[in-house]
Amino acid sequence: MTSAYWAVDNSLAMIxxxxxxxxxxVEALLMAVMLPIMLMLIFVYIFGGxxxxxxxxxxxxxxxIIILCAGFGASTTAVSVTHDMVGGIMDRIRSMPVxxxxxxxxxxxxxxxxxxxxxxxxxxxxxxxxxxxAAGVGEWFAAIGFLALFMLSISWLAACLGLLVRSxxxxxxxxxxxxxxxxxxxxxVPVDTLPTWLRGVAEHQPITPIxxxxxxxxxxxxxxxxxxxxxxxxxxxxxxxxxWAAVLxxxxxx
Amino acid sequence: xxxxxxxxxxKSYGSQRVLDGIDLTVPAGTVFGLLGPNGAGKTTLVRxxxxxxxxxxxxxxVMRHDVVSEAFEVRRKISLTGxxxxxxxxxxxxxxxxxxxxxxxxxxxxxxxxxxxLLERFDLAEAGRKLVKTYSxxxxxxxxxxxxxxxxxxxxxxxxxxxxxxxRSRQQMWxxxxxxAAGGSTVFLTTQYLEEADQLADRIMLIDHGxxxxxxxxASLKVRVGGERVELEFASAAAxxxxxxxxxxxxxxxxxxxxxxxGTAAExxxxxxxxxxxxxxxxKVAIHRPTLDDVFFALTGGNPR
Numbered sequence: 001m002t003s004a005y006w007a008v009d010n011s012l013a014m015i016x017x018x019x020x021x022x023x024x025x026v027e028a029l030l031m032a033v034m035l036p037i038m039l040m041l042i043f044v045y046i047f048g049g050x051x052x053x054x055x056x057x058x059x060x061x062x063x064x065i066i067i068l069c070a071g072f073g074a075s076t077t078a079v080s081v082t083h084d085m086v087g088g089i090m091d092r093i094r095s096m097p098v099x100x101x102x103x104x105x106x107x108x109x110x111x112x113x114x115x116x117x118x119x120x121x122x123x124x125x126x127x128x129x130x131x132x133x134a135a136g137v138g139e140w141f142a143a144i145g146f147l148a149l150f151m152l153s154i155s156w157l158a159a160c161l162g163l164l165v166r167s168x169x170x171x172x173x174x175x176x177x178x179x180x181x182x183x184x185x186x187x188x189v190p191v192d193t194l195p196t197w198l199r200g201v202a203e204h205q206p207i208t209p210i211x212x213x214x215x216x217x218x219x220x221x222x223x224x225x226x227x228x229x230x231x232x233x234x235x236x237x238x239x240x241x242x243x244w245a246a247v248l249x250x251x252x253x254x
Numbered sequence: 255x256x257x258x259x260x261x262x263x264x265k266s267y268g269s270q271r272v273l274d275g276i277d278l279t280v281p282a283g284t285v286f287g288l289l290g291p292n293g294a295g296k297t298t299l300v301r302x303x304x305x306x307x308x309x310x311x312x313x314x315x316v317m318r319h320d321v322v323s324e325a326f327e328v329r330r331k332i333s334l335t336g337x338x339x340x341x342x343x344x345x346x347x348x349x350x351x352x353x354x355x356x357x358x359x360x361x362x363x364x365x366x367x368x369x370x371x372l373l374e375r376f377d378l379a380e381a382g383r384k385l386v387k388t389y390s391x392x393x394x395x396x397x398x399x400x401x402x403x404x405x406x407x408x409x410x411x412x413x414x415x416x417x418x419x420x421x422r423s424r425q426q427m428w429x430x431x432x433x434x435a436a437g438g439s440t441v442f443l444t445t446q447y448l449e450e451a452d453q454l455a456d457r458i459m460l461i462d463h464g465x466x467x468x469x470x471x472x473a474s475l476k477v478r479v480g481g482e483r484v485e486l487e488f489a490s491a492a493a494x495x496x497x498x499x500x501x502x503x504x505x506x507x508x509x510x511x512x513x514x515x516x517g518t519a520a521e522x523x524x525x526x527x528x529x530x531x532x533x534x535x536x537x538k539v540a541i542h543r544p545t546l547d548d549v550f551f552a553l554t555g556g557n558p559r
Contacts, residue, residue: 006359009356009359009361009362010356010357010359012356013353013356014353014357017342017345017349017353020344020349021342021344025344087338087340088336088337088338088339088340089340089341089342091301091306091336092334092340092354092401093357094305095304095306095329095332095333095334096329096333096357097326097329097330097358098329098357102357
C-alpha cells in the first residue's frame, strides 16, 4: 500500500470519528438544529417588519441566515479542535506516525456536514414561512456548491483558531469575528442604508460578495463581480488556514 | 542495545529552566522509572522523547533514531500514554481502539480484530460497546493503555500511569506494566511514588527542578536513603529502658525505638526474639518504608516542593 492510500485511510478514520462525535454530542447537535430555525423565525417575524429591502424580507434574508449559522458552526468546530488539544488526543496522535492533516480533516469534514444540515433546515423553514426562490435546478446546485466552499474555508479557519487558543472557553471567543461579520454586510440590510464609513467596511469584507452571489443564484438578483471576488476569498482563506493549521499542528504544545 | 539515549538535554520555557543537562540510557527490554515531584520536569522529558517537544540543547534518540531529525521513525517505534487518559468520551471503547488501529495503518479489518483482542486482554470486553463517558477512572486508564499497545511498539512511554487511581486499579496497572516488560518491551515510566518505581523499574532516576539528583537501582537508592526502619513500641517505660540498653539506640518516642532493617520477616522475628530474651515486652511493631519525602530529604537536603 502506498503512503497516499494510508493518508486517505487515516483521513477517513478521522472523518468517521468526528461525524460520530458530532452526532452524539447532544448539546452541540441541539444548537446546530435549533439555531438555524430560531434565527430564521426571529429575522423574518421580528426584524423583518422594520427592514425595507424592496421585497418580502424572507426573500432577502435566507442567504444571510445560512452564513450566520456557518459562523456559529465555526465556533463549534474551534471548540472541538481545542478540546482534542487540551484532552490529550492531539498529543497521542502527534506521537504516532500519522499524516498530520488527518485529524483536522476529520474536524473540517464534520464541520461542513453540520453546516450543510443547518443550511437544509434554514431552507426548509424558509420555504415554510413564505420564501419563494427563483432558482432553477442548475442555480440550486451552483448555490449549494458555492456555500459548501464557503463552509470549507470557514471550517479550516475555525480549526486553525482552535489550535491557536489554549482553552476550550477561549476557542468560543476566538471565532467571535466570524459570527459578527455577517451583521456588517449586505446579509440582513442593504449596504446603502449603512453610514458611509461602515459601508466601506461592508462592501470590502468577504461576507458581502458571498451573500450577493448566493442571493443572485437563488433569487435572480444581479451578481456582477461578486462571485469571483468570493471565490478568491475562499481560496485565500482556505490556503492560509490549511497551511497555518499544518504548521500549528506540528509545533503547538498544549 | 540501548533503546533510549539522552545526552545533555535541556529545555526552558521563557526564563524557567525545566530540564537541565539530563543524561540517561535505557537498555532495551528494561523498565526505567523517572521519579520526581510535580513540576520536576518528568513530563517535559517524556514529551521530548515522544517527539512532541524539541529540546533546546542536547540530543536524544529512541531505537537509534534521533527524536528531532528522525521524528517520524521514532513515532513508528513508540507509544505514549499521557498523564490524563486521552480517550474520546463520545466514542465506544472499541471505536477508540479501531480509530488508533487505522491511524497505525492496520486497515479496517485488522484494526477491528486487534480491538477485540485488546478489549479482552484489558478486561473491557463487555464495556467495549459502551461510550467511554460511562467508564470509571480505572477503565479509562486501561483503555488508554490498550490504545497505546495497538501496534505492540518496542518502546512504551507511560507518564504517571497510576496518578489518581484507586489502590485496586493501581495494582492492576502494575501487573500490566510487568507483563509488558516480561514481553520484552522497553518501558519508560514517570511517577511521583517511590513505591511504584521500586515495584516496577529496573533502574530509577530521581529528578528535581529539572536536574538529575540520583540514579541507580531501587536497592541502591534505598541504601542512600537509609532503607526501611522497624519501630517497636513497648508496653511500659521499663521495657523501653531494657530495649534501649540492649540495642544501644536512643528512644525515638515515649515508649518506642526505631531500628534500621531490611524489612524481611526473618530479621523482624530475630529482633522480637531478642527483645523477649531481655524481657522487654513489645506491644506493637510497625515497618516504615522510605517515602519520596525521605528520598528528597536524604539526597537534596531540602523538602520537595
